[in-house]
Amino acid sequence: MKEIFFLSFLLSTSFVFSQKKTLQAQPISQSIVVDGKLDEAAWENTPLATDFVMFEPDNGKPIPNTKRSEIKVLYNNDALYIGAMLYDDEPDKILKEISQRDNFGTADIFGVFINGFNDGQQNFEFFVSASDVQGDCIMTDANGEDFTWDAVWISKARLSDKGWIVEIKIPYAALRFSAENKQTWGINFFREIKRERKKYTWNLIDTKIGTFTQQNGNLEGIENIKPPTRLFFMPYASYYLNAGEGQKTYGTMKGGMDIKYGINDAFTLDAILIPDFGQTKYDDQILNLGPFEQQFNENRAFFTEGTDLFNKGNMFYSRRIGGAPSIDPDLNDDEKIIENVQNVNLINALKVSGRTKNGLGIGILNAVTEKTFAVIQDTISGATRREVVEPLTNYNVLVLDQRFRKNSSVTLINTNVSRNTHYRDANVTGLAWDLNTKANTYNLSGNVKYSLINAEEDKKGIYSTIGFAETSGNYRYSFGSDFVSKDFDPNDLGINFYTNYYNFYGNANYRILNPTKLFNSFKINLNLYSEFNKESGKVQDNSINANVNLTTVKNNYYGTGITFYPLESYDYxxxxxxxxxxxxxxxxxxxxxxxxxxxxxxxxxxxxxxxxxxxxxxxxxxxxxxxxxxxxxxxxxxxxxxxxxxxxxxxxxxxxxxxxxxxxxxxxxxxxxxxxxxxxxxxxxxxxxxxxxxxxxxxxxxxxxxxxxxxxxxxxxxxxxxxxxxxxxxxxxxxxxxxxxxxxxxxxxxxxxxxxxxxxxxxxxxxxxxxxxxxxxxxxxxxxxxxxxxxxxxxxxxxxxxxxxxxxx
Known part of the structure; x- marks a missing residue:
């Protein structure tokens, strides 16, 4: 009986993953004008992708015929073309707020998801809103959608009396695929009808399965195309005019270049020469009364774009690069600092990242910051001197991430900071794993990290964590434990506040997978947490938490939670x-x-x-x-x-x-x-x-x-x-x-x-x-x-x- 049950389980699992729709791409030799009209002859007899089904909130429900979607795909030697006719029986009600790139606001959206290797690992996603705004991102199951990634492609959206039309041209340089003569790509199409808050896809994305990228359909018929040379130059020029009360008004010119080069089908080199971050968003500073530094968001595009590999293991905090100086100057009794810098200048930076068709992801990031001084004045004599507050410093991150079975990975990460001459150096090495069953029903995750600080006194430390979770169905649970030694210190290129403890935690939750008469979504959580000082055994933290999060059928969100701390605890x-x-x-x-x-x-x-x-x-x-x-x-x-x-x-x-x-x-x-x-x-x-x-x-x-x-x-x-x-x-x-x-x-x-x-x-x-x-x-x-x-x-x-x-x- 057990053998029959196990065989049935395997068959049902393979059946779920085998439900893939197929679309034929049509080769063309004529040119296509991307104007949102689809009036070229090449579009007329091209096979259709239709019969969309709902992704959220009522997963699997067919789209109404009055809002059917008809998608066609053409290709030539240079690019892929997508034409979409998105029907709507109430075209005057289509929402079309105009917004910035990658931020669609309140507008209908059409998207295409492409995986040139068809390996279920990573999608390149391209979106166009009904107001003709573009968005693009890289999608992985581990990291979700990364909208900091930007490609160069062309699109046009146009409203009509039947709904709205989208025409897209995606140059091959914006994609990744092999050099084989016959290609089968993974593809899916997405549509959101914003006024109804309903999302649809062409190939069903079953929300009961804990994966997104493995549920694409197939795009066939692409033949005799070659990956292009991916070499892009982005020169820039900037002018800054600075003024302030009691300060001299002055202007500065800057110039530099970003370079992107496709080393091969899978790997890309990004480099910034003479960087300029003067227009990045300001930091939301606070009155910080606590024992730890304030953590800031990263707003510099180079350190946010395509960095999913470097975020593995949570060991990389990019604001360390070009951040505040690491050394406090030694002052005599009658001295004071009269000139210092808030941030060290970045000389240059580069990163190489990509993934082979066998699932090996490789990421290398290197950056160099300049030698920086503070000016110190003797308050009696008025004499000044300079003292180093940051030597010439090299930052390096290396990641090797092996994916297997399309939904699991083992990752080796190393971060290294080398400061010139006798100053503090730091090295942290970590091994992380994220293992899922074939049916994406259970997950085993964790990591082990080892830090080594070379300073006046060497310091070594360990951080380890392990967790287990059920990841599918209405009822789910998880539990795990962390251990951190007292001298674990990743803070030269990472960020970690709490050390010298061990903990235990658990979670149980219930969610609805399809809407009810009252709710589009509903989830209730119970969380337990206990933390102990490693040396004394005293309770550092303890909590029992329950929370509810729901969305009504009118798409209003409500949430509430309560946390009890039942024991006296001790803050070290x-x-x-x-x-x-x-x-x-x-x-x-x-x-x-x-x-x-x-x-x-x-x-x-x-x-x-x-x-x-x-x-x-x-x-x-x-x-x-x-x-x-x-x-x-x-x-x-x-x-x-x-x-x-x-x-x-x-x-x-x-x-x-x-x-x-x-x-x-x-x-x-x-x-x-x-x-x-x-x-x-x-x-x-x-x-x-x-x-x-x-x-x-x-x-x-x-x-x-x-x-x-x-x-x-x-x-x-x-x-x-x-x-x-x-x-x-x-x-x-x-x-x-x-x-x-x-x-x-x-x-x-x-x-x-x-x-x-x-x-x-x-x-x-x-x-x-x-x-x-x-x-x-x-x-x-x-x-x-x-x-x-x-x-x-x-x-x-x-x-x-x-x-x-x-x-x-």
Whole structure:
């Protein structure tokens, strides 16, 4: 009986994966004008891809005939052409908000997913909205959709009285495929009808199976095409005009080039020569009262585009490259720093990445930053000197990722930071695995990492984790454990805050796989977590969490969750001293979330939070309120107000050696304080057309911590009064950032960007609690920095130049 059941299971599994539709591509010799009309003769008798089925929310349901989709594929020696007739019985209701590239807003979408090797590993996805906006990404099951990847291709969308039409030309240089004479590609087509919030695909993507890329259909009929030389040049020129109160106004010119070269069918070299990141988004700085640095998002395109391999094992934090200096200069008693840098300049960077047809992914990233100095002044004599705060530094990442059975992988990762001469070097090596059963029903994942720091005293550490999960069906579960040694330190090229602990965790959840009369989606989770200090065995963290997330049939989202911390725990990080800890009381936390349907002109996001401590007068509460209004298809405004208050917060403020006795430990000083934070964020977009947009981003932030009582941390983790400490350690940080930008994609892959930015920030020990005067003072009495910049980048395709030369010859 067991043998029969097992055989039936294998047959059903293979049947699921064998349900692949097939489409024949039609060869052509005539030229196609990409104008959204599909009026060339070549389109007339080409085989159709039709009979779409729903992906979400009612998986597997056929698309209504009134909204049928008919797709055709042509090809020649240079490119693949896709023509799509997307019928709609209410064409006047098609949503068509104009937005920036890769951000479709509230608009219908058509997409094509292509895997030139047809190996189920990676899709190249190309999207066009009903407002003629492009989007593209790389899709893998492990990392999802990476929209930082940008290709150069041509498309045109046009509305008609029957629905809307899309015409696409994808040059072969934007794809990856073998050199075989006869090709069978993996392909799927996607359509989202935005007003109904329904998504459809040509080949069924069964949501009960934990994979996306393995459920493509087949594209046959492609013969006698060759992978082109993938060599692209992107020269740029930028001009910056900087001004500020009390500062000399000055202008600077920059120029450089990005290069992309296809080493072979699978691997690509990306290099930046003389990089320019002056127009990247500003960082949302905060008043950081905690023991750890603030982690920032990566906004530099080179370090976000196509980096899925480098993110394996969670060992690479790209903001380390060109980040703050790593060395604090040594100062004598009468010296001060008069000139320092916030970020070290990047000299150049390159990366090589790709994957063979046998599933071996290889990634190499290398970057070099320049030797950097601080200027130090003697306050008595006035003499100055320079001291190194960052030597010439080389950063390197190597990844070897072997995929097998299309849904599993084993990965070797190494990160290395080498600083010139006698400065600190760092090396971290990790082995990670992500193993799935053939039917994608169970997953075993984990990793082991080893760090080695070469400094005055060498430091070695280990991090390991293992987890098991059921990944299919209505009911799912997972459990696992982590172990981190005290000296594990990946922070020269990674980021990790917590060490010296081990933990155990588990999850059980239920979800609906198809809509009901009330919900389009519904999921309920139960999570358990326990964490212990590795040396003392004390509880560092413990929690029981339950949460519910759902979307109604009207596509409004609601979520809520509650977390209990039933045991007293011990924080080993807040005291900033070895083997010291502060006791944390029992507590309970609640959060809620509402996000109304963005299809409506007016929508609202609402996120309240509440945290109650088993300690007199101590609680946290806050709220984020985010209304948004779409005036028309061109103009959108968003606003978010955030407020967070922490009453009787207990936190570190100083360490004091009060009796000058080396054998006596320092007194660790805490404060009982109120911490209050306000933030206002305004965003705006005006689209002139699908290639031109004006964008506004404004952020005002103010947070202060007012100390009420000074406390001393005792050896048992309790806090006692410490009135002897009289230094003012109140904190008030406020900042302002405003960006107004214009973007014009004037040719495929080529862009003009114009940016005006002003910003200001200040930190004080004196707290002015008047919100209005606080903001006004920031904008009037604090030196605003103004930057006006223009940047032009132009895309040059080696193949296009070669073809033009041939035609002239």
């Amino acid at each position: 990080y807040e005291p900033r001293a070895d083997n010291r800890y502060v006791a944390l009381p029992q507590r309970i936390e609640w959060w809620g979330s509402i996000s109304t349907n963005y299809n409506y002109k007016f929508a609202l996001d609402l996120n309240p939070t509440l945290l109650l401590f088993n300690q007199s007068g101590r609680l946290n509460y806050g709220i984020d309120i985010g209304p948004r209004y779409r005036f028309n298809d061109k103009l959108l405004l968003t606003y978010t107000f955030s407020y967070l208050r922490k009453d009787n917060n207990k936190g570190y403020i100083d360490s004091v050696d009060e009796d000058d006795n080396e054998s006596t430990p320092e007194t660790i000083v805490f404060a009982n304080r109120n911490v209050i934070t306000y933030a206002n964020t305004l965003g705006g977009k005006y689209a002139i057309n699908s290639a031109m947009t004006l964008n506004l981003a404004v952020r005002q932030y103010w947070s202060y911590a007012e100390n009420k009582d000074i406390l001393e941390l005792e050896q048992d983790g309790t806090l006692s009064p410490h009135p002897q400490y009289t230094e003012n350690k109140n904190s008030s940080f406020y900042s302002w950032n405003a960006d107004l930008s214009y973007s014009w994609w004037f040719a495929p892959g080529s862009q003009v960007s114009v940016l005006y930015r002003n910003s200001a920030a200040n930190f004080e020990r004196t707290i002015d609690k008047e919100f209005k005067s606080n903001v006004a003072d920031l904008l009037t009495n604090t030196a605003l920095k103004h930057v006006f910049s223009v940047s032009v980048k132009y895309f040059i395709d080696y193949n296009a130049i070669k073809n033009k030369i041939r035609k002239r010859a």
